[in-house]
Amino acid sequence: MFSLFDQGPPAPCPDPFNMAAYVLGSAATLPEKPALEILFPDRSEVWTYSELEKVVRATATGLQELGLKPGDRVLMRLGNTVEFPIAFLACIAVDLIPVPTAAQLTEYEVGKIIHEIEPKLIIAASGVPYPSDPPCRVVTEEVMVAMQSLPMADFILGDPERLGYVIYTSGTSGKPRAVCHAHRAIWARRMMWDGWYSLRQDDRLLHAGAFNWTYTLGTGLMDPWTKGATALIPCPGTDSTTFPQLIRAHKASLFAAAPGVYRQLLKTNETIDAPQLRHGFSAGEKLPISTKERWRTATGTEIFEAYGMSECSTFVSGCPDHPPSKRSFGYPQQGRRIAVLDETGALVPSDTLGTLAVSNRDPGLMLGYWNAEDETKSRFIGEWFVTGDTVSMAKDGAITYLGRADDMMNAGGFRVSPIEVESALNAHPDVHESAVAEVRVKADTTVIAAFYTADKPLTDDDLNRFAATRLARYKTPRLFVRVETLPKGANGKLLRRALRQEYEDLHGQA
Template sequence: MDVTAPCPDPFNMAAYVLGAGATQPDKVALSLLYPDHAEDWTYRDVVQAVRGTATGLLARGLAPGDIVLMRLGNTPDFPLAYLGALAAGLVPVPTAAALTAPEVDKIIATVAPKLILRDPEVPCPDISLTVGLEELRAMRALPPADFHMGDPDRLGYIIYTSGTSGKPSAVMHAHRAIWARRMMWNGWYGLRADDRVLHAGAFNWTYTLGTGLMDPWTIGATALIPAPGIPASDLPGLMARHRATIFAAAPGVFRQLLKDRDRLDLPDLRHGLSAGEKMAPSVRAAWNAATGKMVYEAFGMSECSTFISGSPDTPAKEGALGTAQPGRRVCLMGADGPVPAGTPGTIAIHRSDPGLMLGYFGEPEATAAKYAGEWFLTGDQAVMDDDGQITYLGRNDDMMNAGGFRVSPIEVEATLLHAPGITGVGVTSVEIKKDVEVIAAFYTAAAPLDEGILDAFAQEHLARYKQPRLYVHVDSLPTSGNGKLLRRALRAQFEARHQ
């Protein structure tokens, strides 16, 4: 497979994802795993559901290019509606179910969707654009729509990421973004058509959507997804029972399933995949000891998915992220351009990468600011050795990571400043015990505030993964000479006191 071959033109992302499955309609595309049984969807089922959904959305008066906001839960409705919108040439905006109604209100104001697909259990403003689950599911039985073929560079979908400005940014991706993911098949996954990939995440998480569903389906493999509510402790049994060959999860899930276990008998498993945040060496060592299998990590971002990783063909060296996936053009940038091996710089990816975003929706200046000539700057610092192995050094901003979601401290701070009694606040992640970090809010107030009240305020205004797990009353917040909040000083002071 030539991973550098140009994306076909005309192109449709959904047609490409389902192409291999359409040739083997009786093969199981998706198994939704329950403790005592599995709900199977064949490729015939999935293709019909996707193309029928496309018909139903178009019958609602939508036209190619129209934006469709997704407020759906952790069910197969999510990927089927996502691909159905893409099949029709619409632009889906998948969003985390944990977002609150006020947060969704801001998204609606930004992208102006023509339709909202909504699970009634998922928070969303009550507006007339909503299509409920009953109507959405009924669309699957409609006559199949033709795939809307077009320019692979046209807008395909929009995902949200927390930016350094303090407000989430809408990242626009072209249909061709899925074509770039072929570089991950050997560059990270070691993915094969006969694989059974168990992803521990929810359907409505972009990590699950890409690694757990879109990529296995594109190659004609089988996706295994635990049903909602399945605890991490049950995952080893599900992996063994359903003959999973690859297991993917965030590092925290690996840690949970290893709790109180020193051995996991997984005879069909070849290896694990980890992304979302850096895996602690202790967790990696415990996994290797318990399973005898390797785990391969990947580095990426919403603007380009993953593009640096270890893999079965090229494992990462100890302490390194790995190497640029075959077909990627990656460098480390200094003030005057790419730096040589051994010199720290900012991780950058070339503008020509087919997986790179089109830009931030409605933010041309913010988009332009991310580039240095032909190179997209991630803001992450690293050093590369002579073998191309890249070691991560940290970020040049204060972004946090909560269970695989990148979170801007500025966004959380701006929200908490409206909490009753708070006069100032600084938010950062802190290590509360070895290899375990949480989001902490350091606040000033006339006196320590009731944490229950602060928790309730955060729950009303912030998605669960953005909410602080720790509130610390301080007399003052550390600032630089020009008045800039020093979040790293807050972290250092806290950890010095609690070690």
């Protein structure tokens, strides 16, 4: 039996279609229901579905009045505020192309993005970096908020295959890639409702992330809104150890967080009284079994994991109706076509190591990388988009994750290319060469470590300051280690795994 899962295609996406109109559809049937509650220590800021639709469509009018036309790119440089999802949906409502970016990106990194996507507009919040001499118009967050009093724009409907939005991910080449998604990508997320969340219209879903994180944007906002549920988002600066209290006080039935958040809140909460909570879910990186077990003991509920990526969101997961075994990540969601391939692109037998791949028929799969046709083609073998992750598939479809087939790293749910970090460090005048790897420092904790050669030891402060000018904080190494030489293969290729193994052996973390 071969490692292939295919139980038929999902329902086709409606045509014509608009992603924002679909996400906000509950405004017509549930106008006064809370769509969003922002949780402050002493209050909640509540947005109903009708209010949310109004400000999105009014903001869309404001963008049109700036002279923007369908297909124009809008670079989003916004912080952890509700204006982030409002701007995102407002663009999509009138066929502008939002490009959300992490607020942590440096001016240097943002400059490269601007050069690549050539935006017609930048929406920028105070304190969020962007070049001082941008080649297009910039409007402030305050100007965008003022647009919310304008009349509501009509949704522009069209081909569900047309470009809807662009998100950035670290490419294996070391250059962050702009991933282009169609409007129909949101329709594909319906497969998560049963396959991961067990999402219901009466759910109150608390997401621990910030508004301006794509994990929050999809799982914490777009999905509950599409279903007609209520999204709960903590205010900026919320301490992760207080989430148990928020879950109880705001009657959250579902809780979403990255593995690091679960670890932090369990440090100070051995028991969690949350009578309305059905379960939690996690994504971004592999969740340690020990964390799952501690959560189960503390709450009496499960955490269900999911596997996805920027190019295809989430397509493998566990759920209450189909819980995974102790070792597996979960199962391909119904409607997905998933395979495990060898290096030639052939299917491997069940329970055999190979590379996880998803069919080009998947409605959640990207359209491609922006202006990078060759790199887009390089990610496919026949019909299969090759993820680069090593897995095995059991006869029943259960997926066991075994790591990256390349050297890509994970930093708090963000994928980071070692080549990008090395390129930044190698520009330091005293660094001859560097190699970067993700190393384990505790049983359930990994960090990005930089190994470098130099004529003399360099201080961590010096290297941190230099990196901060070229790299977002989450990409910056947490460890700097000077070495005599860097291990290389016969072809001169850096052997990052050897560095990682040597470090972990030396520090007892292997």
